[in-house]
Amino acid sequence: MLILISCLLLFVTALTLIVLRVVQPNARYTWLVAVGGAMLALASVFIWLAQMPFDLVLPAWQPVRLFTTPILFQADGISWPFAFGIAGLTLSILLTSVTRPVFVNSFAWVGTLALGGLGILAVTTNNPLTLLLVWAALDITELLTQLGSVDGSANNKKVVMSFSARALGIGALLWASIVSISGGGVFDFQSMSPASGLYLVVAAGLRLGVLPIHLPYSTESILRRGFGTALRLISAASSLILLGRIPAGGLDSFATPFLLMLATTAAIYGGWMWLRAPEELNGRPYWIISLASLSVIASLSGNPLGAVAWGCALLLVGGALFLASVQHVWLNRIMLLGAWSLSSLPFSLTASAWLGSLGFFIPFVIIAQALVIAGFIRHALRPAGRDTLDAQPGWTRTVYSSGIILLIALQFLLGWIGWGGAFQVGAWLQAVIASLLTFGLVWAIPRFRVLNPIRAHWVTTSTTSLLNDLDEGLGSLYRVLERISQAIIVTLEGEGGILWTLLFLALFVSLLRNGTP
């Protein structure tokens, strides 16, 4: 019931904002309503700790003989940190919106609240059926939002491509469930057969742009800082939750090293591009890819807690960085505490990140982690060139700062309490090496040209060329298949079509008669 209360708080607040927009378009307290709802939601998610674990079961589909799996949500040590992070991010977005140029009751606030509610539902899902439904809801929402906000043929195509990758992720999750059922399992995460574990990783990897590496998000969207951050990060969190649900022993397969290699490559590539991104919003897709890859690697190494840890870091550390829209020296320094959360040092948010067995891949993973942290530090300490808070009223400055500090505080809180990955010493030696490498990189950035930021338009160009190669390859294959299908169609639909059809029919009958199928 508590899950429902938290989500309803967000949904009802969103609905209230819509009503207020219609009834009282000039009301000046709408922001307070929005923040109040988000605050209550955050508090309610925190209260979950008192009762965890607990379930929310919705009325089953009928006939029950066919649909044996109910729609089930569960608050436990895996879903809680994500839910807490999402509720925190939602509140933070609303708090930091006070510095936006247009500060009125907007659909972006409604969207953020609704997305927060959907996100909490997504991360608490406890079986594939429920996750499939929530994923679909999120994907359709994102598709519509993106199509409404981009212009031009190429950008629209990118939106469809990103939707396609996520739809394929849905397909992979469905296939994992089919494999599980065929192995005698049922349609829930706890009793899924080990054979399906790998497909679950592929499902999450496809949705996050990790397996194979691709940019799942368009960089051209106008929804950048506020709602855009919610859309990107909550969508990513909803996919990452799957990695925390993979059954133990579900990844012992011959394909695991291959997937580890792909994920490590994606992590290093994403980390490198993130380090060299001209500014944090341009680099956001790479932030998501690199953190998601680290999460996938943790999962493939048999450490679901590590996957959750990286997921929370993606949400909270990334959220603080992407929402910081103004130049504020002290705030920038406080934000550096996020590097601690990414370091996997003892008692940090990601302390449980590397408890699995990585074997040969350890050095590469350390490199990827160091690239991500160094990139984060560079973007957090970005030079001037942004708006300042000086011209803003006093309360605005306080509210804005509290929005950023909230996310940093949550990072520390999650390092200590509330879930299986809290208060862990973890693989400290690996963390120390990664930290030292990070310091080295931070020292080297201003000294070596290769580490300098690339121009903004290069980010798009390099990505496009990568995708273009894939696109062209698939296009060629498609054209060959199309020609073959066309030949068959012309044969069957042409003048002699009926004769060909009867010939085929005779062939099938003879096959069936001999019992071949």
Next chain:
Amino acid sequence: MSAPIIWIAIPFFVGIFSLFILRERSSALIGGVTASVLALIAMVLPIDIALLLGSISIKISPSIQFFGRSFEFNTADRPLLVVVYGISALWFLGTEASGTSRRFVSLGLMIIALLTASIAVEPFLYAALLLEMAAMLVVPLLVPPYQKPGRGPVRFLIYQTLAMPFILFSGWMLAGVEANPGDLGATTQAGIVLGLGFAFLLAVFPLYNWILMLMEESSPYVTGFLLWALPTFIVIFALSFLDHYAWLRNSSQLSNGIQFTGVFMVASGGIFASLQRHIGRILGYAAIAETGLLILVMGLKSSEIVTITFLILISRGLELTVWALALSIIKRKAYSLRFNEVQGLARTYPVAAAALILAHLSMTGFPLLVGFPPRLAIWGELAGQSLGTSFWVFLGMLGLLVGALRTLAVFVMADQGKSWSMNESLTQRTMLALGIFGLFILGIFPQALQPFLANLPSLFEHLGQ
């Protein structure tokens, strides 16, 4: 009054009467209201049980004799009649929005009446004749007046007509097999003849090319109606065969053959759909793949065959209505329906484009949409029986998904600076919005169909018991 008069004779004669109505809107309203009322009567009034309304007693008698044949409906048929006339009402109410000629309603009502008669007729083998008559009535719908028929309608008629002798002949042979079940040769021959009859009726591979020709040559709305109505009743007819003859139900060879045919249709329909550049033909392939699913379900070794079949049939009815309506609206703007003509159309016809894509996604089994629950049920049954078969079905669905995504990409790839505008009429928007609402509601709450589904297995004596 007897049930066959209410659900066969009345719609047939209303159909004839509405031929004389000239106004398109009135014609659509008459068709829609008639079908709705018939669905409502089936929902409310029991058959063969007296209902007291004050001092008046109403009793619908179950059967009627006609030319020595009996037409009979019983209580178990009521949910089926609700579903059939409910979905027909959607088709007829959408006529005006689709811009289809007014004779669609009159001929459509007559076709539905004949097809309904095929469920009621005893001995049930005579259903083949009624199906053939319905197929003949479809032809004037497919061919515009004063025009030479294209190859599609001709081939459709040829295949449907070829089916009839096979079915009737197999009925004669099956009687012999029942009398002497040990005669393996006769059993095999009867099975093959029966299989050929249904192969022609259900347009299994490679007999489905008329569907694609019709999607190019004829009105998408009419073809969509045809693709909903005929397979629905043919599948019920096929289930009657399975129910009637024990050896058909118990033959593992036949069951494998049915599954193989179904899987082949799903896989080939999906793969070919992903390779098309004509959005009408894509609908055709999607319908073929879904017919494949229906055939596959008939071959499952499960007691849930009937429930799953009707779950698919209901979702198919809604999906095809929405899809065909959206396609008709788009066809007015882009006659050829080829990709190069419909590019960027989502900006000018957003509701039609959204409805088409959602209906298509629903047919791929995309979660949240009405097509998802039946497919989930199929996966549940199929995965336990064969992972290999599941893979091919999954591949077919994936092909359909690729087709949907390509269509979506083409729809949204508008030129830079092209603004959004809504060019659908109010009626079109309303009908499409209702359809989209239905796709989501029945996808999220499939239990809403439970009142109809619960009693449908009792239509058949042995299947699903």
